[in-house]
Amino acid sequence: MNTKKTAKRVTSVSYDEVFLKYLADPATASAYLKISMEDEDPRIFLTALARVAKANGGVAMLAKKTGLNRENLYRTLSPKGNPKLESIDAMLRSLGMRLSVELISKPKRRRTAA
Secondary structure, three states: OOOOOOOOOOOOOOHHHHHHHHHOOHHHHHHHHHHHHOOOOHHHHHHHHHHHHHHOOHHHHHHHHHOOOHHHHHHHOOOOOOOOHHHHHHHHHHOOOOOOOOOOOOOOOOOOOO
16 A cells, blocks of 8 residues: 655646736726826737737637727737727727726926026
8 A cells, every 4th residue: 555645736827827817807907908008108008908808808709899800900919010099999898998088197397496
């Protein structure tokens, strides 16, 4: 009779896999996209939108929901993509979100010495 205990094998999970699970939650995905829009580099938002799409069924599912061409969506969501506003709007609406505009606070003017 073998009395040795075998150690449980611990498997690792990729960061992307865990992150995508979080992005499947609409509130988390919305906050993530909102923060990504604050970056001056538009590629950051496109990458974030691609991740949210992947977490919610992938680009093929997004294409079905929006009626947009799947190949064009892949190109649009690439770092070199240059999407039309109507395409972004369609993608966000299919994910249950919409674009909005906020007023940013004006920085306080510093008084200069006279």
